[in-house]
Amino acid sequence: MANVSPFPVYLYDLPIVTKLKITFEIVKEVSKCPNIIGIKTGDIILARRLKIEMPKFHVLFSTIDLFDVANAFGIGKVLDGMFSCTPRNVQKMSEYFEQGNFIEDGKYLNKILDLRDTMARYGIMPCFTAAMNLLGCEGNFAQDYSSKINKSVFEIIKSKMKEIGEL
Template sequence: MQRDLKTNPLKGVIPPMATLLLDDDHLDKAGTCQLIEHLIAGGVHGIFILGTTGECTNISYKLRRELISLTCEKVDGRVPVLVGITDTSLEESLALSKLSKEAGAAAVVAAPPYYYGLGESELITYFKKLADALPLPLYLYNMPSHTKTMMSQKAVLELAKHPNVYGLKDSSGQAVFFNAMIYAFRDRPDFTLLVGPEEMMASTVLMGGNGGVSGGANIFPKLFVDLYNAADKGDLKEVARLQEMVMEIADEIYAMGSYGSSFLKGLKASMSILGIGNGYLATPLSAFESDQIEAIKKKLTGLKAYEIYA
């Protein structure tokens, strides 16, 4: 039986699962199943597929459908599965949502259509139309760096009135905006507030946020679960200890080279070094070359998190 996310709201660490590929036309099915078990064994509270970390806009609709079906089958209700349905076409988003419902997903996640920038009224109208037609709960996804549209506090508050809008994932990196959201929804425990940048998860949970969609959890899921639990309990000493490890990962693994995709390259290279996937990125992105992978390996194995969580 599917969990009711209104009476039992989503919270904790919901990794944006990396999409593991053999090439542009084939999922790495064995690697995907291995990754799912890795995440669940680490104690994550949900799994989010087809987000930015999942290279959602770069993989075919065929592969998206395959990934939805495979993930839901493998997870088998152990944690909620959230499916990214962001698209420039409303109909394509709805088609993915219907498949997600049939496969057993718990909810869908959508950012604003990303080619034309939207005005506030257009944004609100679009999401209301989407929420009306969806067969699953909707979590809003604020990702202005990729969509050219920053959700305003007013827009989120208006959309939160819709009975099928269950929460917000904010990847703007703007602490003032997210803190304003925490304050605005202080009397709405049913409305989930998740932060994207993993460096911000602990601080936002301490302020009243509900968790994080942390890409680094693909590498060390238990680190991020431990950090969330420490923040949720208000254990500041433990938060400081674990936060240092998270910041070291960001500094050493995600910042190699001057690529817009440095985060993804470093993440997938690290996963492959740990034996999860082969590091392949969907076209037009490309994986690190062998010398860069060796550099990542040296950095990865020197991390405090590697010593404790690998």
């Protein structure tokens, strides 16, 4: 596929979905194809090793709980949907990261994680929809089969977003 794709290809390291753990050895072998340019992984050990041994290979790190640790190590490309509903905190987190202030960087990450953990109690995707709607982005961001949240949960999400400075 990568040999014929008109677009650069990223590997997707999510064993629970793909049923295959992508190892450093696999990356090293398949990256011989010039169109395979990176990987999305939540494995901090793999990400660190790729950063050291294959610095031109793009790593998108996806374990939000460890973003500050990854950033401190120079793995600055991170990817998580929570960033979409926390733009103010992401901006501050990024500013502090750029300054090398990992303590303040971590404080803003903790605010994002606090919202994520609140959402997890009631259903991530329906609560994500509520958060996006509160930010002025209309629509349903959850799967079509997801149940809607009730008014009290909507108010909990709204309150949490105010608490962390998003509203």
